[in-house]
Amino acid sequence: MENEQVVNTEPELEEEQKTEETPEEKPKEPKKEESEKKYSDEEVNAILSKKFAKWTAQKEKELDEAQKxxxxxxxxxxxxxxxxxxxxxxxxxxxxxxxxxxxxxxxMLSEQGVHLPDALVSILVTEEAESTKTNVDGFVQLFKEAVDAAVNEKLKSGTPKRMAGGKAMTRDEILNIADAKARRKAIQENLELFN
Incomplete structure (x- = not known):
């Protein structure tokens, strides 16, 4: 009878040891970052409703097909x-x-020096070669006109400041101006001296 007790107690001891080891063996889950997006109940419901509606429409389509x-x-x-x-x-x-x-x-666009992303090229393309060519030619003309206008606008500028006032000021001359407002204005006009 003593053997039976020893046999019976050993599995109990092993089970107790196993239950003690299992929490240690489980890898600890890393804490979720705070930056993860959290959804409100309304947002979750909206997402689930959309997914369910899409799934329902697909299943109805499949059922209609099977019925036909x-x-x-x-x-x-x-x-x-x-x-x-x-x-x-x-x-x-x-x-x-x-x-x-x-x-x-x-x-055609590359030959004329115009490089566009695929999204814009797809807007110009049609199934017919003639209309595609017309679209591309029209776009290239408008594009070049817009670029020329932008370049000309940038090239338009007033008379250079140094030419208008006569001689240019030096850094020391600007720093020696007694009036604070006048000194700030001179610094703003001659920023290249202070970089």
Whole structure:
């Protein structure tokens, strides 16, 4: 009987040791940073509502598709699948055409020295070569006019200050001005001396 007690107590001791070791073995989770975005209940509800609405719409679309297919006979199913594939093919052809026109438009712009991001190039591109060329040419003309106008505006400036007043002041002359307001004004007019 003593053996039974020893046998019975040993597993209890092992279990107690295991339960003591498990908290130490678990890696401590790093504290979450304070900078993580926290959502209010309304924001969480809005996000969940949007996700649920999207999921519901997708499931309804799938159910409608399954119902349509279930109601059709074999010939109608084949026609429906053919129409669906034709639509996909037409969309892929359209995308391919737009990509090719985009490359052509980018080349035309580069030849004229205009480099644009993809978002702007995609606005100029159409499925027809003529309208794409017209769009690119019109944009290049407007772009160059706008750049010229901006450059000319920057080049317009008043008479240089040193020429208008006669001789330029030195740093020492400015620092020797007794009136504080006049000295500040002279410093502002001649900042290059104080850098």
């Amino acid at each position: 297919l279930a109601e059709m006979d074999a010939q109608q199913k084949a026609e429906y699948e053919r129409d669906k594939l034709e639509k996909e093919l037409a969309e892929l052809k359209r995308e391919n055409t737009l990509n090719a026109m985009g490359k052509t438009a980018r080349t």
